[in-house]
Amino acid sequence: MTDSLLTETREDDKTAAWWRQAAVYQIYPRSFADANGDGLGDIPGIVSRVDYLAELGIDAVWLSPFYPSELADGGYDVADYRDVDPRLGTLADFDEMVDALHARGIRVVVDIVPNHSSDQHAWFQEALAAGRGSAARERYIFREGTGPDGSEPPTDWVSVFGGSAWERVEDGQWYLHNFAKEQPDFNWDHPEVRADFLQTLRFWSDRGVDGFRIDVAHMLTKDLTEPLPSRAELDAMDRTSGDHPLIDRDDVHEIYAEWRQVFNSYDPPRTAVAEAWVDTPERRARYASAEGLGQAFNFDLLVADFDAAQFHEIIVDNLEQAQRTGSSTTWVLSNHDVTRHATRYGLAPLHGRAVKQGTEWVAAGGPDEMLDRERGLRRAKAASLLLLGLPGSAYLYQGEELGLHEVAEIPAEQRQDPAFFRGAEFDGLGRDGCRVPLPWSAEGVSFGFGDAAAHLPQPTWFAEYAVDVEASDPASTLSLYREALRLRHPLQSDETLEWIETGRADVLRFTRPNGWQIVTNFGTDPFDLGADADEVVLASTPLEGSALPAEATAWIAPSGATAI
Known part of the structure; x- marks a missing residue:
């Protein structure tokens, strides 16, 4: 590959539009790294791993809540929106983390939870x-x-x-409380609630935060005019009308217009991305408008099978949506709320859900006889490499770069997720399985996470996925992610792609405007790349001669470029 291809960067890297095609790494702070040995991840733990994040090659980190909390819902029950949970550190630690990340060219996005507070607020x-x-x-x-x-x-x-x-x-x-009983909903008709959140946005922006992820952005405003409807009446109401009593109301955008004024008062403007589970592209587009939050999560791949037709439809649809709104789309395969995609792809197609056998849930990730771990990881690497080749921003969840599977075997007495205890169907056993602390080393009481047992139990198989094992293996998932993120910048000179006919329904191929091509074989038979095989600079599974193996993705550099 030529030096020019390696050093090419997007012009908006240093502008207000950095977020449009950023690779954003989600950190779940309590499970990332434990610096003080209490079994709980913390802000100093993140500081201790900033070089790892820089070597990974990401553009930004998104921190799930780190605020004071009783952990009734993993920190999404916030007791104080303008402080750090003392178990996780101090505001001084937070400032040190921001400085350390900024010094390495990594921006900082924090979670804001505006629908509800903690009952300890x-x-x-x-x-x-x-x-x-x-x-x-x-x-x-x-x-x-x-x-x-x-x-x-x-x-x-x-x-x-x-x-x-x-x-x-x-x-x-x-x-x-639309969520746990420890999470009372705010009344967003109250001027003090609105004013207080504007103060919170300024507080963190003044500390150098570059952007915000808005939790359940579609649920803030409500119409609770008496008489209140029954559950059946509520379920029968149109969720796309803009006047549903609880969900995706038009008047929520009045709030985000106020927030946008705050964001734009900074140079560069602060960014925001909405977690908005809404029913139509038109409804989602309102959250992504330039007058509002600016970007909204596209969760479509979270509920897609490893299937060429589904991926093609989702990619086409979301790029069209982004073009209409003037925003950029987001791509995500895993996060703190869903089963890790290495596991989803190793199970029968269940759209991210576990299977119910009789009256019992069989959780994603277990028992082992239901999960093809090798196939799941192979597909996960192929999907991730495809995702990183797409125009738009890519959101990565901590541990996916190691190829981690879901942890299913967590005893009931050690589980923390309220979804598990209250019978909700989050993948059968709640969301703890994707929140297990990361393995940094193959040895140690918590695989290098800290000096004490981790707050969620880690399985013995974590040893083979540890950072220190994968970092020295050029064939590891971590090495694949590092190389993909290193090579990704040339793909980001434009936010479009052009599809190339492959002659096979199970193979997707597209080219980016500067000549790069991405080919994903979703099928079980190899796909011959012909002479283009000589230009492959990265593949999720090694080529077999000139053939791309089953369930694999390859990146092809422009003709004439030489790999280094």
């Missing part, structure tokens, strides 16, 4: 103490119960994690 504690009719309760959503003595919840609504969406307090009133 000062405002909610004030609301409990103040009682019925108080101004403090107006910041949340309190209602009287039903039945002769008010002992029944206001409605029969069910929370995302299972069970009633209402919880009764000591004086008899009920509050709404």
Whole structure:
């Protein structure tokens, strides 16, 4: 490969548009690295691994919540939006982390959780103490119960994690929580709620944060005009109308227009990406508008099988959406809420869900006789290499660069996810399996995660996936990711692609405007690349002569370029 191809960078790397094709690495702080030996990952642990992140070749990190929290939902129950959980460090540690990442050219994106707070938040504690009719309760959503003595919840609504969406307090009133009972929903009609979040955005932006990931961005505003609908009535309502009582309301965009004014007051403007599980591309586009958050997650690949037709449809659809909005799309195969894609692709096609046998869930990742680990990893590497070749930003989840599988065998008494305890169907056993702390070394009490046992149990097979094992192996998944991220910049000179006919329904091939080609063989028979095999600079599985093996992806450099 010529030096020019290696050194070519996007002009927007140093501008406000850096996010459009960035490779963003999601860190789940409590499971990344433990610096103080208490079994829980922390901010100093991240600082200790910044060289690893730089060597990986990412453009930014996204930190899942690191705020003070009782961990009722993995940190997404926030007790203080403008501080660091003391178990994870201090604000000074956070500043050191930002400086260390920035010094290596890595930007910082943090999670904001605006739909709900922790029940330990000062405002909610004030609301409990103040009682019925108080101004403090107006910041949340309190209602009287039903039945002769008010002992029944206001409605029969069910929370995302299972069970009633209402919880009764000591004086008899009920509050709404669309997630765990420890996560009371804010009342976004209240001006103090709106003003406080603007202050939070400024607080972190002033500390050097480059952008924000907005948790459940589609659920903030609500219309709770009496009489409240029943669950059946709610389920029957049109979720694309913009006036559903709870989900994806048009008026939520008034909030994000205010946020955009804050983002644009900085130079460069702060970025944002919406986690918005909405029903149509048109609804998603509103979150990605330049007047709003600017970008919205495309989760379509999270529920796709390893299938050429599905991938093709999703890629075409999302690139068209991005063109219409003027935003760029996002690509993601794994995150902290779903089964790792190496495991999903090693199971029967279940669209990311585990299988129910009788009354029992068989979790993704176990038992071993249901999972083809080798095939799952082979497919995962092929899908990841395809993803990194696409225009748009790529979001990577910690550990996927090691080829980690889901950890299924976690005893019930050691699980933490409220989805598990409340019977919700997150892959059968909740989300703990993708949140198990990373293995940094093949030896040690927690595989190099820290000096104590990790807060979630790590399986013995983690040893073969450890960073120190994979870093020295040129054929490892880690080496593949590092090389792909190193070579990715030439692919980012433009945000378009052109499909190339392959003559096979199970093989996708496209070219980027500067001549690079990406070929993915989703099938079980090899695909002959012909003379182009000589120009392959990276493949998820080594070529067999001039043939791309089954379930593999290859990157082909422009003709005449020589690999180094």
